[in-house]
Amino acid sequence: MRLALVVSVFLLTVSIFMMLVITVIFRFVRTKIEARSTAYEAELRTMLVKFLTEDLSLSELQVLKKIHSSQFDEISEAMLTKVKGRAKDILVSFLLSRGTIDQAIQRTKKFGCLGRCKAAVFLGNVGISEARVPLESMLRDRRREVRTIAVRCLGQLGKPESVPALLAAVDDDGHPVPFGTVLVALKRIGSSGKESMKAGLTSGGGRRRAVIAEILGIEGSTEDTPDLISLLENDPSFEVKVRSARALGRIGSPKAIPSLKRCLESDQPTSLRIVSCGALAAIGDRDTVPEILSLLNDGDYQLARAAANAASRMGPTGIKHLKLAATSNFKGASFAKEALARLAAQAPRTFQD
Amino acid sequence: MTTILVADDDPDILELVNYKLSQSGYVVIAVPDGKVALEQAREHHPALMILDVAMPFHSGIDVTLEIRKDPDLKNTPIILLTAKSMEQDTERGFAAGATDYMTKPFSPRELLSRVQAVLGRTL
Amino acid sequence: MSVSGMTPSIATAFRVLNWFGLSYFLALNTIYLILIILASVNLGSYFRRKTFSGFEDALSSPATLPVSVLMPAHNEEAGIVESARAVLSLDYPQMELIIVDDGSSDATFEKLREAFDLVEIPMQIPDMVPTLGQVDSVHIARGLNELTVIRKRSVGKKTDAVNVAINVAKYPLICVVDADAVLDADALIKVTMPFFDDPLRVVATGGAIRPSNGCTAYRGRITEVRMPKKWLAKIQVIEYLRAFLLGRTGWSKLGALLIISGAFGVFRKDVVIAIGGYDLSSIGEDADLVARIHKYMRGLKTPYQVTFVSEPVCWTEVPENLTILRRQRKRWSRGLVDTLWSNKSLFMNPKYGTLGLLAIPYFLFFEVLGPIVELAGLFFLFTALYFGFVNVYFAGLFLAVAILYGILLSILSLLIEEISYHRYDKWKFLYEAVVASIIENFGFRQMHAYWRLEGVVQALRGTNRSWEAMPRKGFATDQSGTNS
Numbered sequence: 001m002r003l004a005l006v007v008s009v010f011l012l013t014v015s016i017f018m019m020l021v022i023t024v025i026f027r028f029v030r031t032k033i034e035a036r037s038t039a040y041e042a043e044l045r046t047m048l049v050k051f052l053t054e055d056l057s058l059s060e061l062q063v064l065k066k067i068h069s070s071q072f073d074e075i076s077e078a079m080l081t082k083v084k085g086r087a088k089d090i091l092v093s094f095l096l097s098r099g100t101i102d103q104a105i106q107r108t109k110k111f112g113c114l115g116r117c118k119a120a121v122f123l124g125n126v127g128i129s130e131a132r133v134p135l136e137s138m139l140r141d142r143r144r145e146v147r148t149i150a151v152r153c154l155g156q157l158g159k160p161e162s163v164p165a166l167l168a169a170v171d172d173d174g175h176p177v178p179f180g181t182v183l184v185a186l187k188r189i190g191s192s193g194k195e196s197m198k199a200g201l202t203s204g205g206g207r208r209r210a211v212i213a214e215i216l217g218i219e220g221s222t223e224d225t226p227d228l229i230s231l232l233e234n235d236p237s238f239e240v241k242v243r244s245a246r247a248l249g250r251i252g253s254p255k256a257i258p259s260l261k262r263c264l265e266s267d268q269p270t271s272l273r274i275v276s277c278g279a280l281a282a283i284g285d286r287d288t289v290p291e292i293l294s295l296l297n298d299g300d301y302q303l304a305r306a307a308a309n310a311a312s313r314m315g316p317t318g319i320k321h322l323k324l325a326a327t328s329n330f331k332g333a334s335f336a337k338e339a340l341a342r343l344a345a346q347a348p349r350t351f352q353d
Numbered sequence: 354m355t356t357i358l359v360a361d362d363d364p365d366i367l368e369l370v371n372y373k374l375s376q377s378g379y380v381v382i383a384v385p386d387g388k389v390a391l392e393q394a395r396e397h398h399p400a401l402m403i404l405d406v407a408m409p410f411h412s413g414i415d416v417t418l419e420i421r422k423d424p425d426l427k428n429t430p431i432i433l434l435t436a437k438s439m440e441q442d443t444e445r446g447f448a449a450g451a452t453d454y455m456t457k458p459f460s461p462r463e464l465l466s467r468v469q470a471v472l473g474r475t476l
Numbered sequence: 477m478s479v480s481g482m483t484p485s486i487a488t489a490f491r492v493l494n495w496f497g498l499s500y501f502l503a504l505n506t507i508y509l510i511l512i513i514l515a516s517v518n519l520g521s522y523f524r525r526k527t528f529s530g531f532e533d534a535l536s537s538p539a540t541l542p543v544s545v546l547m548p549a550h551n552e553e554a555g556i557v558e559s560a561r562a563v564l565s566l567d568y569p570q571m572e573l574i575i576v577d578d579g580s581s582d583a584t585f586e587k588l589r590e591a592f593d594l595v596e597i598p599m600q601i602p603d604m605v606p607t608l609g610q611v612d613s614v615h616i617a618r619g620l621n622e623l624t625v626i627r628k629r630s631v632g633k634k635t636d637a638v639n640v641a642i643n644v645a646k647y648p649l650i651c652v653v654d655a656d657a658v659l660d661a662d663a664l665i666k667v668t669m670p671f672f673d674d675p676l677r678v679v680a681t682g683g684a685i686r687p688s689n690g691c692t693a694y695r696g697r698i699t700e701v702r703m704p705k706k707w708l709a710k711i712q713v714i715e716y717l718r719a720f721l722l723g724r725t726g727w728s729k730l731g732a733l734l735i736i737s738g739a740f741g742v743f744r745k746d747v748v749i750a751i752g753g754y755d756l757s758s759i760g761e762d763a764d765l766v767a768r769i770h771k772y773m774r775g776l777k778t779p780y781q782v783t784f785v786s787e788p789v790c791w792t793e794v795p796e797n798l799t800i801l802r803r804q805r806k807r808w809s810r811g812l813v814d815t816l817w818s819n820k821s822l823f824m825n826p827k828y829g830t831l832g833l834l835a836i837p838y839f840l841f842f843e844v845l846g847p848i849v850e851l852a853g854l855f856f857l858f859t860a861l862y863f864g865f866v867n868v869y870f871a872g873l874f875l876a877v878a879i880l881y882g883i884l885l886s887i888l889s890l891l892i893e894e895i896s897y898h899r900y901d902k903w904k905f906l907y908e909a910v911v912a913s914i915i916e917n918f919g920f921r922q923m924h925a926y927w928r929l930e931g932v933v934q935a936l937r938g939t940n941r942s943w944e945a946m947p948r949k950g951f952a953t954d955q956s957g958t959n960s
Contacts, residue, residue, distance in 0.1 A: 005873040012880035023891045049372045085460025178673045180539030301602040334600040341597035345618050
């Protein structure tokens with residue numbers, strides 16, 4: 001026993017000492033590297049900036065020895081995300097000439113997860129169409145981080161051709177990707193991908209239709225209203241219905257009013273009723289005000305409050321009805337009062353001076 | 354000589370803007386954060402300020418608000434540089450009194466023409 | 477071991493006790509080591525993601541859930557406006573701030589009204605979660621700031637103030653923040669990232685907390701991270717480093733995170749409402765809430781996650797004098813006992829997985845009984861030494877192992893901090909941290925064990941808890957911000 005204790009004391013002391021040494025070395029090396037690289041970086045940055053503003057030609061740049069360092073690659077890659085237009089074209093053609101882009105495409109198949117992530121990010125930043133296929137195959141990568149990054153980078157690339165692959169990724173239970181990231185990617189691709197998105201409505205699972213409904217609300221126009229109405233009315237998934245209702249509100253076509261009104265009825269789930277209330281307010285047809293305000297007397301607190309707030313956003317008619325409701329002896333009068341007070345507080349103040 | 358104050362905490366962007374504007378004949382004061390930006394603006398009275406929105410100490414919007422309050426500087430035109438993802442900031446930026454804004458990633462050439470346009474309007 | 481003379485029965489008793497002490501000690505430290513290893517695995521994946529964090533995505537995505545930030549305040553006139561401004565200017569797409577002025581007797585409310593141009597609105601507050609204190613008035617800010625201030629009568633409980641705020645909150649996520657906590661600009665987005673990545677599973681997340689003493693702050697943000705001046709606070713810096721690494725990251729990896737600090741945590745509102753909000757009679761309300769969330773979610777039989785975000789994003793002032801520190805630690809210890817007691821159905825219950833089988837027994841055997849064993853061990857060792865049951869050499873070795881193990885854990889935490897977040901960039905920090913990790917073991921550790929024991933005793937007796945004020949010193953360079 002005593003021996004065991006002596007050995008432990010010895011081992012503990014040694015490991016404490018070793019860990020201290022590692023910590024100190026780590027910090028020392030880090031400080032040194034940082035100091036050296038900031039000094040060096042400033043110099044390289046100036047050269048890169050000159051090159052990008054066309055004060056230094058490619059041949060003049062390539063003569064300089066310093067640019068043949070990994071650090072120059074790093075700062076040029078960082079610069080990719082910060083410029084656009086002519087400066088970005090110059091940068092991309094420079095990276096192409098160095099073979100950096102081909103290397104990155106190779107690296108998307110590398111074993112190390114970090115390497116694959118880095119390659120994907122780089123390709124997304126470069127934004128050349130050759131990167132689309134390798135990035136799409138990364139959507140089925142075995143690691144979640146890599147898949148997420150591939151989604152994001154396809155968004156940055158912005159090619160409408162990748163819409164089907166992204167939609168398939170949303171539905172893929174074996175290789176899940178974050179819903180929100182797919183949304184951002186599709187939003188970045190924008191209206192050019194709308195047709196392939198609508199084509200995706202006919203197949204696939206609920207998550208896919210939820211994504212499509214959400215994007216149509218952002219990128220869509222009045223001609224997408226019928227598709228969204230049919231989702232709102234017929235889709236089996238509650239998630240899809242809520243998103244379609246919200247999207248219809250954002251688009252704002254009065255054609256959606258009858259379907260949205262049906263969603264206000266008391267047999268519908270509360271959150272769908274709340275969202276439909278907001279959507280009707282966003283469309284802003286004053287004839288819907290009485291129906292919205294009838295929800296003030298609903299037993300659900302959140303719905304009543306949402307109805308009052310919706311009416312307060314519907315111009316003079318909404319306010320007139322709210323004032324009536326506030327002075328009545330309705331159960332929901334207090335919500336009407338609150339909404340009016342909020343409206344008054346948010347109105348811009350008239351300055352005296 | 355026209356003096357322009359540029360504030361951004363990203364050294365790449367700061368250097369790029371600085372170089373591009375200096376090459377075009379402006380005197381550029383490049384600063385890394387909002388606090389120094391205010392100090393330098395009060396000292397040098399620049400003809401134009403280009404401010405990043407997300408900076409340490411004072412955001413570009415805070416600096417804009419301060420400048421608009423300062424009797425000596427309140428007419429200085431201000432261009433805000435915002436990251437694309439923070440577009441709601443532009444709303445706040447204009448409310449604070451910004452003259453114009455640009456989103457990142459940005460094109461140096463476009464920036465130059467905006468600077469010239471804004472200065473042309475005010476001079 | 478050497479036992480000299482005396483009656484064999486007493487000698488045997490001591491031998492048994494020694495063996496017990498040693499095996500307890502070994503078990504505890506093995507658990508610590510396992511937790512540290514788990515934590516470093518977690519940190520590894522954090523670093524893989526760091527470069528590709530996707531915060532930009534979350535900031536611009538329509539799928540990012542809006543957050544209601546809830547800030548209970550009781551006599552916080554000194555810093556409340558600064559704190560409110562700091563929260564309202566966090567990088568986050570959509571959020572509101574709800575401040576509950578819980579019966580302050582100072583100018584907390586007047587300061588807010590002046591700064592944000594508050595107007596009173598009539599509002600009917602629902603009772604989705606139970607509350608006690610009567611609400612006197614509700615105020616909102618004019619203009620663009622989404623700020624609501626609720627004035628209510630205090631019943632002496634912070635939890636009551638938070639519950640009122642939960643009832644008023646309009647967004648699907650709630651974030652509970654202490655009025656004196658200093659948040660980094662990206663604190664909210666970092667801590668809500670797990671919700672964005674996996675919206676169907678994540679129900680609660682918590683962030684790492686560091687002492688703010690000694691740091692410089694400017695307009696409600698930490699600008700320079702420094703070591704505090706007082707040694708008592710320096711020791712706590714090491715303690716926090718170690719505790720968050722040991723206590724949270726590792727447990728989170730095991731799916732058995734029990735404590736989300738009350739100073740900064742984010743929860744799904746529907747889940748919090750379903751379990752009835754904070755328990756107004758609980759003493760350790762933070763742990764109690766998380767324990768009940770686990771219980772509720774396991775009951776639903778759907779996969780869920782309670783995640784710890786190990787990146788330090790929240791800074792809070794820690795006590796710099798013994799009286800207040802003692803009060804704080806007693807309360808923590810009491811809270812833990814109280815939580816374990818009121819959630820005793822979790823104990824060794826296979827239905828609750830790693831939480832019931834590992835985390836709860838760990839907290840009971842090592843966190844609650846730890847101080848008793850430690851103090852008793854010391855007592856027996858010295859008695860045995862006095863009566864000559866063991867010799868000085870053995871006692872010294874035994875103590876040395878215990879102390880060295882403690883130091884080892886501290887230094888390991890220090891190393892991991894150095895490699896990972898690296899928030900302290902002065903060389904002086906390293907030197908002071910090492911000294912603090914050593915001197916902590918002589919005096920502070922024993923005192924702390926005693927305080928925890930006091931808390932356990934108090935919990936077993938049962939007394940009430942109320943707002944416990946801690947005088948704030950604030951930052952040396954608060955407004956002027958001379959350190960750039």
